[in-house]
Amino acid sequence: MKSVLNRYWQFGYGIFRISGREFVRDRCSLQASALTLYTLLAIVPVMAMAFGIAKGFGFQQYLETRILSLFAGQEQVIQNVLAFSANLLERTKGGLMAVLGIIFLMYALIKLMGHMEDTFNRIWRVRGNRRIIRKITDYIAIALAAGLLVIFSGSATIFITGYLEKFMAILDLPAGLGRVISFGLNVFPFVTVWMVFTFFYMFIPNKNVNVRAALGGGIIAGTIFQLAQIAYVQFQVGVSTYNAIYGSFAAIPLFLLWLKTSWTIVLFGAEISFVWENFDVLQTDDPEYEHISIRVKKLIILKIAVFCVNRFAQGRAPVTSLSVADHLNLSVNITSVFMEKLVHSRILFKVSAPDPGFAPAWDIERLTVMDVVTAFEKMGEDDLYLGDTLELSALEQSLESFAAAARQSSGERFLKDV
Structure with a gap:
């Protein structure tokens, strides 16, 4: 009692x-x-x-x-x-x-x-x-x-x-x-x-x-x-x-x-x-978005993207912040932040009818891990002038080489196959 x-x-x-x-x-x-x-x-x-x-x-x-x-x-x-x-x-x-x-x-x-x-x-x-x-x-x-x-x-x-x-x-x-x-x-x-x-x-x-x-x-x-x-x-x-x-x-x-x-x-x-x-x-405590490491942020957006792709492939209703939060065991508030980031990255788009929620903005047959990561990394303003030096060109080339190598690695896969 x-x-x-x-x-x-x-x-x-x-x-x-x-x-x-x-x-x-x-x-x-x-x-x-x-x-x-x-x-x-x-x-x-x-x-x-x-x-x-x-x-x-x-x-x-x-x-x-x-x-x-x-x-x-x-x-x-x-x-x-x-x-x-x-x-x-x-x-x-x-x-x-x-x-x-x-x-x-x-x-x-x-x-x-x-x-x-x-x-x-x-x-x-x-x-x-x-x-x-x-x-x-x-x-x-x-x-x-x-x-x-x-x-x-x-x-x-x-x-x-x-x-x-x-x-x-x-x-x-x-x-x-x-x-x-x-x-x-x-x-x-x-x-x-x-x-x-x-x-x-x-x-x-x-x-x-x-x-x-x-x-x-x-x-x-x-x-x-x-x-x-x-x-x-x-x-x-x-x-x-x-x-x-x-x-x-x-x-x-x-x-x-x-x-x-x-x-x-x-x-x-x-x-x-x-x-x-x-x-x-809602019992889950809210971590501050800024305090989450970049690696964990990438893992979270990938898990959300996989969840959305699987739901879409099954012909089910669009996901919501609440259903994603429940699936990932995250608070609904921090999940809402990540959902907005994915919309701004053009990985997801908002659906208003007949069931409000979020759906993949890409062809799920072709969407890969690196597509999501790259779109997330490029979110926001990218026209900030940093100068025109050989050092900057070398660093940009290194990043592009890393991205190209990642796409050729065994870790690159279609989200629908995860």
């Missing part, structure tokens, strides 16, 4: 430690600031679109109530946003303004979700985003699905909570059981947030995310988000002095702070999902 608990403790500690490291490395705090800006630009158009749909189905009032409950502590700002949204809907009724309004709504939504995808793809080491048609269709579908998830899960929570409270009032339950049920009722608001976070982690990255990893990140980040929300509401009670100084404008910086904190939690949850999914690979 003790060993099992110790194993879970080590796993949990490792998840948080590596997630924190990756959070800093991926500059998630800066990305959260950018997402805060995009949210400010998109919040009114997105709200207007949501209320336009809700009005058509007759649950506009309920949607407003749900939004105010979700943005607890931000009532002053949200009331203004709702007023702006209603005004935008009124101004875009009929004719050319309606068309322009719809285009603006779609642009704001796609811009916000596009930056979300960029950030999530960077976290998951995914090369290449969705194509423009897939962006339009997927983003609209994700936004509608997330909205419906929030609305209906919230309705289910209210329905179940209400009936359970009536049920408890009718039955004379033991004190212990009553406390357990009361605890369950308090947990229900967390479930909605867990579902939304998990939904985002599963469907926004341009890859198939492991369900367990997405759920783990969603539960952890959703719980932190709810606790932060409760703390924020309590914090607002203690800022009467701040309100006295800034008046009604006090809501704006507080709302910005809340948005930045919310996006920071969302991105930290994404890092948790990524680390959970690739825990074994």
Whole structure:
């Protein structure tokens, strides 16, 4: 029993430690600031679109109530946003303004979700985003699905909570059981947030995310988000002095702070999902690229090239930094550096569809060990002027002779035959 608990403790500690490291490395705090800006630009158009749909189905009032409950502590700002949204809907009724309004709504939504995808793809080491048609269709579908998830899960929570409270009032339950049920009722608001976070982690990255990893990140980040929300509401009670100084404008910086904190939690949850999914690979400590010897660098790029050639010859999906890191038992971060070096050397090229990854840029039937080594050695600028002397010419001739001798040696072979 003790060993099992110790194993879970080590796993949990490792998840948080590596997630924190990756959070800093991926500059998630800066990305959260950018997402805060995009949210400010998109919040009114997105709200207007949501209320336009809700009005058509007759649950506009309920949607407003749900939004105010979700943005607890931000009532002053949200009331203004709702007023702006209603005004935008009124101004875009009929004719050319309606068309322009719809285009603006779609642009704001796609811009916000596009930056979300960029950030999530960077976290998951995914090369290449969705194509423009897939962006339009997927983003609209994700936004509608997330909205419906929030609305209906919230309705289910209210329905179940209400009936359970009536049920408890009718039955004379033991004190212990009553406390357990009361605890369950308090947990229900967390479930909605867990579902939304998990939904985002599963469907926004341009890859198939492991369900367990997405759920783990969603539960952890959703719980932190709810606790932060409760703390924020309590914090607002203690800022009467701040309100006295800034008046009604006090809501704006507080709302910005809340948005930045919310996006920071969302991105930290994404890092948790990524680390959970690739825990074994990410446990490896990162060596600095500059500290790796030239000989070991050549061995690594050759092993990567052989792995890519074999996968390509078998007709399998392109390799990714994660699959290469797992194959070579390297950290995913140092592997990503080597993958970029191989792309710059024109040994590999990036594939964006249908499966993002890397594939050989050469004919695999002719690609040899020396082809890879030579391309790697020649990567970068080679037009630096070193003078025109007999000494330099002799050294260049020696290097060319070594390369020619290597191509004639028994060590030269096709990568497909390694």
